[in-house]
Amino acid sequence: MTTMTNGADAVQTNVLGRLTPSQRIVLLTATVAVAAVALFVIVVRPLPGAPTALNLPWVLWAAAFAVGEVLVVHWQWKRDAHSFSMGDLVLAVGLFLATPTQLVTAMALGSGAALVLHRRQRGLKLAFNVAELALGAAMALIVFHTLSGVLGQQLDWVAALAAVLTATLTADLCIFGIMTILENRVDTRKLVELLGLSVPFALGSAGMGLVVARTVVNDPASLALLSLPTLLILVAYRAYTGAKEQQDNLRLLHEVTSLLHAGDTQEALGDFLDSVRSAFRAEMAELVLLGPTGREGATVSRSREGTEPVVMAALDDPEDHHRLLRLATASGALTTRTGTGRGAPLDSYAAGHGLKDAVAAALRTEDRVHGLLLVGGRIGDVTTFTSRDLALLETFARHVATSLERGRLEENLRQVTDLKEQLRHQALHDPLTGLPNRTLFLDRARQAVDAAGCSDVWPAVLYLDLDGFKPVNDTYGHEAGDVLLRTVADRLRGCLRPADTAARLGGDEFVVLLTGPIDRFGVTRVIQRIREQLEVPVLLGDDVVTTVGASIGVALGEAGLPDADTLVRHADVAMYAAKRSAGNDFVLYEPGLDSTTSTRKDTTAELAHAIEAGQLRTVYQPLIDLRTGRPVGAEALVRWQHPVDGLRTPDRFIDLAEETGLIIGIGEQVLNDACRQAARWVAESPDRDDLLVTVNLSARQVADDRIVDQVRAALAGSGLEPHRLILEITETVLMQDRETAAATLWLLKDLGVRIAIDDFGTGYSSLAYLRRFPIDMLKVAREFVDGLGRDAHDDVITRAIVELAGTLGLLTVAEGVETVQQSETVASLGCDIAQGFLFSRPVEADAASAIISASRIRGDLRALPAGMPRCDPADELASA
The missing domain is CATH 3.30.70.270 (Reverse transcriptase/Diguanylate cyclase domain)
Incomplete structure (x- = not known):
């Protein structure tokens, strides 16, 4: 006979339809109870007793069923526990020797009393099992009396076997119903497993019951003879199981404690606790180790079913552990389910961690206490920890303590703790500072x-x-x-x-x-x-x-x-x-x-849209040969033709483009436009060998490995001769990543283009990088040109730059020339080219073409011919 052992404990609360699983189990229990009562009242009570029935008080039968329910064989399968009781034997005997009313009443009340007193079942689980037992007894009696009438007295043993199997099948179907409700699905394999376990045991128990019943009817004195071999078999079986259990425990003890001597202490601790948990068929195993001075540095290692193992973690509830440690030290071991006294703290600890029971033992040697070994949550509620388990745990604890005393584990654990602390520190601190x-x-x-x-x-x-x-x-x-x-x-x-x-x-x-x-x-x-x-x-x-x-x-x-x-x-x-x-x-x-930040985000999106919509325009500021006064080309600059507030100068968006990476697209557009315009100037003046165009490269462009291909494509697409293109780079860009900059510039140089240093003298001016990089031109910063004739230092710096360029064979360009005096001064210093408002502001491509085609431009001709488009002035000429 099987009984439900841990189905109702696992009742979940997830909603399925209108009823929760708990409500469905209540409904199933009520249905089984109603069916049992109905069958008992309507069918069973009118049935006559068997011809061999004895006139015994029903209390004796109830006591027999109670004893049968206590004498059980437990079967553990993963997390489910099944119990096979001797109740099937009593049922088979009662079919022949008890009246139907006595049998049903005794089976329900006697077995129910054993469930309450021995197995400590309560509530819904108890109600379900009592109802299932009553229904099984009623069904068994109906099948027995029906088949007996058909088969006759000679084959009434067949009817008895069928009746016991009916009771077993009834119990299995009821338990299967509980499992289906809890898992929210029908798994017929579970029913097959239940029947495979219960049917053979039920047949064996029923067979023994038939022997007892026939012996009572035919030769009652033979019961004494039957009891002797039965008792010997039971004693031998218990001796065999005890010896086997002791042998298994010794083997487990050897295997488990040997894990403590493994090389990898962290892994060894995890395997050790997994093995302890398996040996005790427990849900959790826990090892508390004290620090060298006691509480300070105490750690806990834990293995719990369904979770990752915890190794050498700081105690999360040190007071509870130390209270258990004191009690276990005084007595050697503790167990739950004592209700009061020394076991109460362990009861509290187990309940707080969701465990139904627990045992604990101190890790003690002669001179000190090392910690605590605790095992909790015996899987399945059919069994709990016994005195044998407690003795085995104490043995485990002694072996662990001995290993600690020898220092093999303790030193390794200390090293692991130190390493963990180092790793924690490294994870939370900057390695440099x-x-x-x-x-x-x-x-x-x-x-x-x-x-x-x-x-x-x-x-x-x-x-x-x-x-x-x-x-x-x-x-x-x-x-x-x-x-x-x-x-x-x-x-x-x-x-x-x-x-x-x-x-x-x-x-x-x-x-x-x-x-x-x-x-x-x-x-x-x-x-x-x-x-x-x-x-x-x-x-x-x-x-x-x-x-x-x-x-x-x-x-x-x-x-x-x-x-x-x-x-x-x-x-x-x-x-x-x-x-x-x-x-x-x-x-x-x-x-x-921080509104600036949100504005910045909006501006970034707006600038990206402007690039796609073609709102960015390339304008040109002419470059003037100071020896001839003739335009020799122009510097390409960028402007943003905003649809709302008009022309935006570079100082309002170039820095943002550089930081966001949009400068890559802007720079490529300016490069393509500049090459096409320069090719147009050359086509309009094919005899001019000095025509050129300069284009600024940003730090992002120099660092971008696509820049060489972009320059090559711009030259090929426009047909411009490479030596007419000068790429301008600031000193700061060169020095941000010198290796990358040098490699990129030499690749560009291989294309035939020329390289200029923009704003020379304001950054890292050094002969070393002038030698290292393929430089063709130096552009004197406007700050120095602006101070000419007014600041002696600017005069000296500008002269030095021009002389340095001449010594190295480099061209020089004076930026920001705005007065005739500045133009004359830079020319007298030997500067080759000038640009600035004195000659022209940045203008549209057509206007630039008109200026470049002129044979000469005077320094006072800043007014453009009528009808020629003009670009709004920019206070700061920023590069693209």
């Missing part, structure tokens, strides 16, 4: 903001971006840059209180969390200390000394702040505002400050 990284900083900022929500003591965040770091990194190398970053990090630490946090977010960006209470005055004092430290020169090595500044944005926490991420973002926005407004000591975030 040792400062907290973004992850750790945001965690501390979130804690500070969360605490401020309760205490109203708000923190502040400083966002720092170093000014001047990139030139140091590019000029002196990454090692010098690293020295600078480490020095800044050390000085930043020294400016803060112990409770504050400085972190490096990456590159040359640092961030500081100032714990509250802090106001603007306090922030100002901190920033003053930081700036004083940054002004101290930094020795980079080889007598190289430098200083850096910082753009600082500040965000003060206040009531209503949604989260720490917002506080950091506000500081970031303020930092960019500080960077834009050079000269400010720092910028404090205020509402509306």
Whole structure:
């Protein structure tokens, strides 16, 4: 006979149709109960007793069924437990020796009492099992009496076997109904498995019952003779199972404890706990190890069914574990289900972790306690942990403690703990400076903001971006840059209180969390200390000394702040505002400050659309040969013909295009237009060998591996001779990535084009890179040209640049020539070419063609012929 053992415990609450699984089980239980009562009242009670029935009190039969329910054989299958009781034997006997009413009543009440007292079943599970037993007894009696009348007295044993099988089939169908409800699907394989397990046992029990019944009827004295071999068989079976269990335990003990000596301690601990859990058929196994000094450094390793193992984690509930440890140390072991006394704390711990029972043992040696081994949640509720399990666990615990005492595991575990701490530190700190990284900083900022929500003591965040770091990194190398970053990090630490946090977010960006209470005055004092430290020169090595500044944005926490991420973002926005407004000591975030960011996003989208819609126009500023006064070409520049506010000059969108990468498309368009226009100028004046066009390349373009192909395609598409195209690059672009820049320029040089350095003298002017890069032209920056005749330094610098170019065989171009005096001065210095408002503003392509075709342009002819289109002036001629 089978009974449901853990179906109702797993009742879920997900909604299926109108009824929950719990409600469906209640409905099934009620249906079985009603069917049992109906069959008993209508069919069973009128049935006559068997001719061999004895006049015994029904209480005796109830006691027999109770004993039969206690004498069970348990079968464990994965997480499901099935019990096969001797109730089938009693049922087979009762069919012949009890009246129908006695049999049904005794089976329901006797077996039900055993379920309550022995198996501790309650509630819905108990109600279901009692109803199923009553229904099975009623069905068995009906089948027995029906078949007995047909087969006759000689074959009534066949009717008895069929009756017991009917009761078994009834029980299996009821249990299958529960499983179907819980799994929300019909799996007939489960029913086949149930029948395969229960039917053979039911037939065996029924056969023994028939022997007992016939012996009672024919020769009652023989029962004594039958009981003796039966008792011997039971004793032998128990001795065999006990010996086998002991043998299995010894084997498991050897296998499990040998895992502790494996090379990989982490993996060994996980395998050890998995094996312990398997040995005890338990849901969870847990190993608590104390630190060298006791509680400090205590860790827990855990293996639980259906979850990833936990190895050497910090104790999440140290008080509970240490309470269990004290009790287990005093007694050697603990077990649950004691109700009161020493087992109560373990009961509480098990309930808190969703376990129905648990056992625990201290890891003890003669001189110390090492920890605690705990096993919980015996799979299936048919059985629980026994005294044998407790003894086995104590043996396991002694072996583990011995291994720890010898130091084989303890030293490895300490190393693992140290390694974990190192890995944790590395995961949360910047490897270069040792400062907290973004992850750790945001965690501390979130804690500070969360605490401020309760205490109203708000923190502040400083966002720092170093000014001047990139030139140091590019000029002196990454090692010098690293020295600078480490020095800044050390000085930043020294400016803060112990409770504050400085972190490096990456590159040359640092961030500081100032714990509250802090106001603007306090922030100002901190920033003053930081700036004083940054002004101290930094020795980079080889007598190289430098200083850096910082753009600082500040965000003060206040009531209503949604989260720490917002506080950091506000500081970031303020930092960019500080960077834009050079000269400010720092910028404090205020509402509306980040509107620039949203405007920036809108402008980016607008610029992308302008590129696709053809709103960008290429204009040209003529280049004048200072020896002949004749135009020899033009520099290609870009303008944005905005549909609403008219012509936008480059200073309003080029920086944005460079940062967003849109400059790649803009630069390619300008390059193609310039090559086509230059080819047109050459076609209109085929005898002119000096005609040329200059086009600016941005940092993004130089770094883009497609630039060589783009230049090649522009030359091929326009038919322009390569030597007529001059590509202008600033010194800063050259020095950002010298290796990439050199490789790209030499590839461009191989195409036959020429290379010019724009704004020479304002950046990293160095003979070294003039030798390293394939340079053909130097353009004197407008800053120096503007100061000619007024600033002696500008005169000297301009003369030096021109003389240097002449020595190296390079052409020179003076930019920004606006007066006749400037034109005459640069010409007298030996400059080859000039451009500027004195000769022409940037003009449309047709106007540029008209100027270039002129034989000579005088410095005072800034007015263009009537009808010739003019471009609006730009205060700042930025490159594309």
